[in-house]
Amino acid sequence: MSIPHAPWFTESRFGMFIHWGLYSLPARHEWVMTNERRQTSDYERYADFFDPDLYDPVTWARAAKAAGMKYVVLTTKHHDGFCLWDSKLTDYTAVNTPYGRDLVRPYVDALRAEGLKVGFYHSLLDWHHPDFPIDGHHPRRDDADAAEQNATRDMAVYREYLHGQVRELLTDYGKIDYLFYDFSYANDVQHPVWGAKGRDDWGSEELISLTRRLQPGIIVNDRLDIPGDFVTPEQYQPSGPMEVDGRPVTWEACQTLNGSWGYFRDNHTIKSTDLLIRMLIDGVSKDGNLLLNVGPTARGTLDGAATSALEGIGEWMRLHDRSIYGAGAAEFVPPADARYTQRGSRLYLHLFAWPFEHVHLPGLAGKVAYAQLLNDASEVPMAEIAPDTVALTTGAGGQPAGTLTLTLPVLRPDV
Ligand code: FHN
Numbered sequence: 515m516s517i518p519h520a521p522w523f524t525e526s527r528f529g530m531f532i533h534w535g536l537y538s539l540p541a542r543h544e545w546v547m548t549n550e551r552r553q554t555s556d557y558e559r560y561a562d563f564f565d566p567d568l569y570d571p572v573t574w575a576r577a578a579k580a581a582g583m584k585y586v587v588l589t590t591k592h593h594d595g596f597c598l599w600d601s602k603l604t605d606y607t608a609v610n611t612p613y614g615r616d617l618v619r620p621y622v623d624a625l626r627a628e629g630l631k632v633g634f635y636h637s638l639l640d641w642h643h644p645d646f647p648i649d650g651h652h653p654r655r656d657d658a659d660a661a662e663q664n665a666t667r668d669m670a671v672y673r674e675y676l677h678g679q680v681r682e683l684l685t686d687y688g689k690i691d692y693l694f695y696d697f698s699y700a701n702d703v704q705h706p707v708w709g710a711k712g713r714d715d716w717g718s719e720e721l722i723s724l725t726r727r728l729q730p731g732i733i734v735n736d737r738l739d740i741p742g743d744f745v746t747p748e749q750y751q752p753s754g755p756m757e758v759d760g761r762p763v764t765w766e767a768c769q770t771l772n773g774s775w776g777y778f779r780d781n782h783t784i785k786s787t788d789l790l791i792r793m794l795i796d797g798v799s800k801d802g803n804l805l806l807n808v809g810p811t812a813r814g815t816l817d818g819a820a821t822s823a824l825e826g827i828g829e830w831m832r833l834h835d836r837s838i839y840g841a842g843a844a845e846f847v848p849p850a851d852a853r854y855t856q857r858g859s860r861l862y863l864h865l866f867a868w869p870f871e872h873v874h875l876p877g878l879a880g881k882v883a884y885a886q887l888l889n890d891a892s893e894v895p896m897a898e899i900a901p902d903t904v905a906l907t908t909g910a911g912g913q914p915a916g917t918l919t920l921t922l923p924v925l926r927p928d929v
Pocket of ligand 1: 545697768775
């Protein structure tokens with residue numbers, strides 16, 4: 515189901531997530547500050563060395579577009595509190611680094627030049643701000659220290675800072691199409707010191723009202739501890755179209771290339787391009803989007819693994835994008851090792867494992883007028899072998915992985 519005020523989102527189906535910031539310097543995960551319990555005074559020294567001399571968001575935008583992505587979402591600020599834009603509410607920004615300039619403005623300009631929708635990610639957590647209460651996600655986990663620190667920290671002051679920075683981002687950079695707030699943990703109340711962070715801490719109702727007032731057409735995710743426009747399963751693929759309280763919801767799975775959102779130099783457990791394509795297909799077959807993450811290096815480049823994955827996906831999308839854009843769950847049950855995506859009267863069969871001889875399509879007998887391989891537009895012979903199935907004789911071996919187009923009632927090839 516689409517978002518009424520933003521049908522572009524489900525039409526797009528595929529976007530790029532970009533996690534980029536000071537954590538790209540240590541290059542071992544965006545939570546390095548907490549994972550390694552780095553003191554703020556220690557971690558913030560990375561700002562003295564942050565100089566992305568090869569930063570070129572036009573290159574990023576073109577790589578996303580070539581991969582078939584229709585929108586891009588950049589971390590304006592992650593949990594470490596470092597701001598990629600020229601915020602007037604803190605000195606902890608890209609302007610106060612050797613790079614010396616706002617990184618967000620060229621990013622939005624590049625996306626618009628390539629016709630891509632503009633997305634921001636904004637962290638609700640801020641491990642750098644003096645009034646953000648110490649919690650279990652903080653670098654310091656010592657209860658006594660946390661209790662002592664929190665006695666002087668004022669969440670109301672931080673909340674005003676949070677709203678002020680959102681106001682800057684949604685006022686100073688033109689039309690913003692998408693905002694990914696991250697994240698609430700309202701159920702952590704069991705810990706006496708660390709406590710929870712939810713709608714009351716963020717002022718979520720006021721914040722989402724501010725968001726929509728400043729950017730009327732924007733879409734907002736579901737991590738403010740109040741409902742948003744879409745649901746965001748993370749690093750997993752739902753088992754089917756998602757529902758909340760029995761109602762279908764729009765959803766977008768966010769996934770990494772290697773388990774790390776930020777650039778992780780020594781992590782080479784990269785998902786194969788084939789798996790990434792199948793994740794995209796799987797999501798669309800269940801009415802979902804895929805937001806695929808890249809973590810640029812501290813010099814501002816996409817590393818070889820990201821470039822290779824994007825190019826491979828782009829090559830597949832060049833042949834198959836009509837089975838993804840604006841498509842969704844089908845009204846038919848697919849064969850094993852396959853997915854259906856459907857767009858209008860056209861059904862797309864995605865074969866995850868090519869059959870050795872036949873593909874049986876239960877329930878489609880007499881309904882499929884024409885079958886065509888999107889790989890090369892060649893016709894696929896069909897033969898009816900039983901009242902309730904239609905067999906596609908795909909021949910043994912050598913078949914390319916990819917999508918068959920099964921054109922329902924329409925007698926002409928898919929255009
Ligand atoms: O803690 C963050 C994490 O670093 C990353 O930004 C993901 C992306 O969805 N969100 C949080 C974990 O859910």
